[in-house]
Amino acid sequence: MEIRIRGVSKYYYSEGKTIKALDDVNLTIPSNKIFTLLGPSGSGKTTLLRCIVGLETPDAGEICIGDDVVWSKDKNISVPPEKRGLGMVFQTYAIWPHMNVFDNVAYPLQVRNMPKDEIRQRVAETLRFVQMEGFERRPATKLSGGQQQRVALARALVAEPRVILFDEPLSNLDAKLREETRKELRAFLGKLQITAVYVTHDRVEALALSDSIAVMRAGQIVEIGTPQKIYFDADHRFVADFIGRANLVKATVIAEKGGCTVVDCGLGRIVCQHRDIPVGSEATLCIRPEFIRIVSGAAPAAGNLAACNSVEGRIESLVFVGEVYEVEIGVGDEHLLARIDPDAKLKEGDSVSFTLDPAHCLLVAI
Template identity: 45%
Template structure:
């Protein structure tokens, strides 16, 4: 195993900068996820590490081996890099059995027969596919084929593992099972891993750290709970989980950790604990997760239970099994509430906590 160091990585396609001065250190044995929407640069970063795309600038090093250094004109081709790469397409040889597919990279490397046999048995047991060694890919489910693709990568003991949307071709239930299995395998292997996905659940469930990318740059790096609870900006807050954004004006300012009074567009007011300094008269956007909000008790008005009760209008309601997802309009801002209580009528009194919301500078545009 080895650590991965990326410094100032830049990749352009014509006039488009797909990866813009990205720097990242992945420790030995760490599982790091590159997360973001399509076109954010995550797969391009992975391809540059694998050597499939030659970067325009920066440096990539794994352990003591330099893979790429633009300043020195150094570029190591993919076959000379000890990277294990698994794509979203399984890319198995249809005319080969499972065992032969897994053996293929060892055959290319001229690994002796007895050692080759030992490694194949070992890695198929690791991915729980030893019973299927004699089967062909068309005789396997999508999840089983993905396990074979992973086994074929692990069998030659790569220094780092690169996974590019490996579960995206699976249906929802199979994807959940595959994610749980991959999490268990990750714990056993402790192999330095870069995982690319646009699926926030996968990122939160599997990662030691998450790298959120936007427009070719890193928006935030942190542990899953840190990213979820303390997003650096509205983009991260909106991309990780579901977030409600409330544009407001600061009536009473507060330092970091102090209490600020905000006024919404319809004149309703609430007091919040400011995680960031809030300046009187400034425009801000207040962000809440759906699970932080609740329907207020019957007859509750004004500040109560360490929060504020505000009038909202119900715009939609849907029962999704155990929960109601309720669309609300609060001072012109669309909100989503999740509750076990069936909503009644056309209006709803909503409780928002004083602490837990996040203040971002700027109005509605900050959350766009």
């Protein structure tokens, strides 16, 4: 089921100031995909989710789920949350403490007045799906965090909703459990043909789970793309910086050459992935630490020079963090962070040369 959001705005008023929680958001969430809203706290991602589900009322715009308009300012349509037929997993899970697991999961079917036998059968099926068979009689208060998460998922799925929404569902779990649950969730959702909207501020979670990511900032959607596109090929500096660690260097475009864009910057002349930026204009060069390759021994052959972007620098600090060394390399006034093999025999003050693959030299808007 596709979700279309047109010109949705939401304002909060506090101490005489207007805060734009959502600022004219336009977005189409494709059907049967896992779509993630990613952004720092206060970027409006949870507000957008709550507008879709109907727990918040926008101040302007229109929201359609499939062919139904569920909210429209102009047409004066407002479908209450209980009539939207969605499923949602809350950040706190919101497992009702006065009911057992069965009643929690059966609730959406009970309020739809389904026959008892069918309810029992569907609850059993759903619990089997989330691997919680045999927990029917367990009181809700006797569940661990991971079990609560599964019960919440079962409750959201049991009525076979058109869309399932997740509001930071893993943030209450400890680090190890979070990783396991993330993999499980991906597996569960992969088996279902369902549109999933997932809100998180955790970039690893977003990258690992999603088919598609929308990065939000200050109530607006900055960029939408696949995890690979967002990570390797972002158009915006904010997105490149937010999605992972990045070295950001000011640069000036000087030429277009052989399907590459060439810039001048603090590292010298660098050949980058192609971008449609006019020659002479300013841009930001973005290099991920894992793509800085230290070259040992002789400098590479002169013929390869343009393709390899060879740069000379000096090691300023060296920190052992387990699987790699995190190295700060000084090049002129620029400082670059690099991750290199732990068995590299380097020490502070050494001169090094490194290469940058043009495919991983990303130019983003300032």
